[in-house]
Amino acid sequence: MMRCTGRLDTAQVFARRDRFVTDWDDTxxxxxxxxxxxxxxxxxxxxxxxxxxxxxxxxxxPAQAAAARGRPLSTVSEIY
Known part of the structure; x- marks a missing residue:
């Protein structure tokens, strides 16, 4: 079992998180x-x-969804 000792640098923790999620840019x-x-x-x-x-x-x-085109088994017929 690992134990953490000391303090976390929260600014570094959040900066690392932001790098992992590309600074919240999903372009x-x-x-x-x-x-x-x-x-x-x-x-x-x-x-x-x-x-x-x-x-x-x-x-x-969901908040974001992708709908593929082509010959699906079902079709999104309305979005509202």
């Missing part, structure tokens, strides 16, 4: 989503998903 990830032919939606969303069999399901989306 690179958003560009990648676009490059694979997907759409990125930001902000809480509600979506209606229509399956190939015609069944429609309402879903509450």
């Amino acid at each position: 690179g990830q958003a560009e990648w989503v676009k490059s694979i032919g997907a759409d990125l939606f930001r902000g809480p969303r509600r979506v209606v998903v229509t399956r190939d069999d015609g069944a429609r399901h309402r879903r509450r989306g």
